[in-house]
Amino acid sequence: MTNFKEFPASDLFIIGNAPYLNKKSLNTNGDMEYPYVTRTRENNGVAAYTGFIDKEHLNPENTFSLGLMQMSVNFQEHAWYSGQFVKIITPTFEISNEVGIYLQAWLRKLALTFDPQAVRNVDELFYKAKFKLPVTDNGDLNIAYMTKYIQDIESEYLNKINAHFAYLK
Template structure:
């Protein structure tokens, strides 16, 4: 099937319980939670519903399910092809047709219904079972699973093709810039505040005083999600100065460290790290070292302060002259990027080739794998 369209199909309404078994999750309370590698699904609209990674196990551990938030970010529906644990603020859906592409299609259909729900009208098990969703149907008026699968494969190919082309260009650029040519470097301890400019943010706008009108300027907070960005905002009043980009931001008390390539505003208690030789590559290297540095700060007797940060020592690559080796850090991270791009590109190309073969199409248009 080629050039599939939603408009060309017949549609009908179905209860969610007609297409999926609905099961309650079970909470893992914070004091019982152990850090690990198992995704723990909570009522968040971010990170595909993953709130934490844990080492716990309980009877909600399962692979290949949908999750629906019944609290917090009510109504968002996500697909989990991996083994995951599900909290009580989610409902786990076991689809009667367990297929990745069908699951993605249905998750979008469910999420479209979220506007009618909220804190006072939660999407609990009973309401979820009787919630109607529109689905394409076959000649027998049953859900057209084959169409849903084929349509989502088509959408995936449409999305991945420009992504692959962009990755190819990035990979070529990475080669030109020196990817794959890491140099040897010595290492040395440096006093952080003697090598870098460390200042409080120019803005520091409390969120309740923020002009939250949509714009293009990132508003950076101490969150550990989305590069620290809470939202995009418009220009603020003149009392708040925008911070220039090409810097590293630190939320000391939350130990969050990110590179900001463009101008931005911030919430409170954000520190700004600047250096004339900073770029997006060596910044990624430095972030790892800075995170190690701030891990020692705590809420107790050795709290996170700007003075302590400036006096702290950080272990970094050094040149023969004993200066920080920014060139080495940039070269190293270019090689890391080069390897990631190459691997990602191969995965995407393989996925499209497999889908094309399953759909009975001809040979996929070749894209260069450099």
């Protein structure tokens, strides 16, 4: 049986303004490897891809974007650039892709409680939030549980997809 414990958001994350660029600043030369994340709910918040622009505006990998107008939260596995009205949520601990996906569900649920008209209060509201997360016997975050939980879901759906395509043969 897995135990869960409530954590204040301030113990888990730091929220701040993402350094932003307007779309005219995007680098269309070379490798288009960096997502340009905006406030949209579509496509994990990615409006376009760009080549390297500069380190000053580059947000780190394994962080979350919060699009303020629609209050949409997306896990960003890769380093990314941002448009206007986007916050960056940085975990206070190292996370993997699976843990990011697990936490994204909690962050999206929290964002639904935010009023898009009250963007000035988002940081304050965010830090008041609490997250009920799995813990080990000694009370630490159970990273292994979160990882396995997401891997099991992915495996289940991959098996269903494979079975469907096997049926089509």
